Amino acid sequence: MNINLYKRFEVPTLAWYGQKMQELVFPEEWHVSFLPMEGYNKPLVGSDEIVRALKEPIGTKPLKKLAEGKREAVIVVDDMTRVTRAYQIIPYIMRELKEAGISDEHVRFIMGGGLHGAWYRDDFSKKLGEDIVRNYPVYNHNPFANCTYVGKTSMGTPVEINSEYHSCDLRIGIGSVVPHPMTGYGGGAKIILPGIASYNMIFYNHMVVHRQNPPAESYWGFLEGNQTRADIDEAGKIAGMDMKVDVLLNGVGDSTDVFAGDLQMEFTEAVKVAREHYSTKGVPDKVDVIVANTYAKANEATLAYSNWKNKVKEDGVMVIIAQAPEGQSTHYLYGKFGVNEYAPGHSVPSKPPFKKLIIFSEYKIPDPFLPIAEPSSIIWLDDWKEVVEEIKNTFNYYPSVLILPNAEVQCDEKVLKKFK
Template identity: 25%
Template structure:
């Protein structure tokens, strides 16, 4: 028997799988965190990819905007931001710097969260503006995206003399990777621009998948937005499960991001044999607090599980479904297939909030059964969303074997949000 552990909330759930069923356990191979976090960033800034030094870019500039991730992203800003500020002022001592919080579609970051993110000194001494995607007074139009949607971003970013961004790179389930150009779109874009970019047509694209940028229509719009906004420099990091920096990349927004994505792909890529049953998780707390977030881990199961198979995901979902629109659209649908057909008919300009999330879950459910393993969430609610539920991994495995037979092959992907399944598909 092989024992498998899956992160769940702040602990793990375990199960034993017979050797005759077990295909293997597949995890990312991220190296240990850098011994000196600040030095890793400093070295990246000293040797920028495809770009002059940041202090050289700043020379003669009167203003700069640094786009910073918001409270929902574990970017180590306490390490990144002081170095960016110091180099800007080294290059142009009198430069007027604004830190613009890239909230995207999220709520505004609070004062307390700014202190937690940057530390008391930066939160108190620096000019910080929190982006609001619905506040038209903050926004300005820069034209039209390749998709046809209007490109509207924060006016501060559009009008500054030097635009740069901090961020981190991780696998993303429809943009391919986070980081780089995502600081602009969706980070500091208008609500209507984000919705146009996340349209059903693009989410449906086979290229809008984890680890893939080539021919990805969502990435194409994002890249265009960053270039049009004149994003000039990025400082991005890869972080481990302990949220410490593993690698740092700085320089040209396209070249530095590409180097970071290539590095992460080497570490996070896992070749998983096609399985009848995939056992996975969403990384535990805080990523497994609701069904909405757990969809990300399910996409790793989708990539590894055959059609007609079963995805078992361990996720606490202690906060429930994670979004009323997300829940309602699934619960009110006669079937996942019916919901998919309805979403497919929604034009680019009529995308509704959370549409992409229930579209992806419906896509998964239309081809595979999903069993959510949770002790902290109402099983009846999950069933109304066309999901199945179990309280333990052995119980879920028993349900899957009952459906597929005792010889069904099982692959384990303990942390579905940290891997890129089958890297040969990632162009």
């Protein structure tokens, strides 16, 4: 093979498994564009900025002041379907707690997984850091029990939250703000709903309240007027959280910006920056081939599909790179639990609006727990050369190819700028 006749690109994979840059090779004659989000190469946030965020938060007292006189502290982190590197933030929080007089035996952590499956020690270590797992109790959230009723939102959602969380008098959350197809953006009060909410609470918000939104295929970037998000924000106020820390993420999942403070106010400020940070400029109306790499949420690869499927020409090809050794996420509301067994909120996926859907992965699952698309329409391949051959066999001309390195979180700038 003469390397001069080929175009080579790299995309990040295996976020929680050592991280690897996946090489993608294309024939020289193909028209290939690599379009990252604006914040793709933004550097890791400095320690001074993290300290400043905790000492000069948005809409609340400094963390040390909030912690003074408190007896029991809980820190909620998002789960392994989010690439938030909580270990980049936690040491600074722990320092503030110790200076406020809260000793180690009065601190615990909860991984707020909502209706996702339970996680294990190895996951906790990756998310929080080995030192935290060795020295502090870390718990899974149980949405089917161990929740306490604390009120009801104006839309009727029962606010039932993790009982361990509710028992503590200092409550802190760590998460990330990224575009989301249902709530506009993740982050903010989503650490509570769905993060540490009961099944009933999540079901009502996702299945009853969500249907009050104006009809749309998805809601990426949609905040103002989003009933689902408004209900989540109200539930967060009822449940209460002393400080939320949210970060923005670059192309390899490092924290680039940090926002801390009041649950709603810090989220509002984060979104102002996130709208540009996750924007992708120069996206054409339609292309022959989209290569949609998943990294932050490789175990929720359907997000890349829903985000970018309408940019593929009718006779075109979409390639989703989903290098997820753990497979696709368990989801007790939207997932699949047998050949014909579905969770209550599951909707049967339709066939793609284009010719071919290829999943490139070394970790094939014939029937994913969280469906990516209509199963019979998917071509699973684990060799990139075979992917290129499959694309070649689809066209009688040199195709236009668009590579999106973070397809499950980056969005067309026209989509994100359309909403407030």
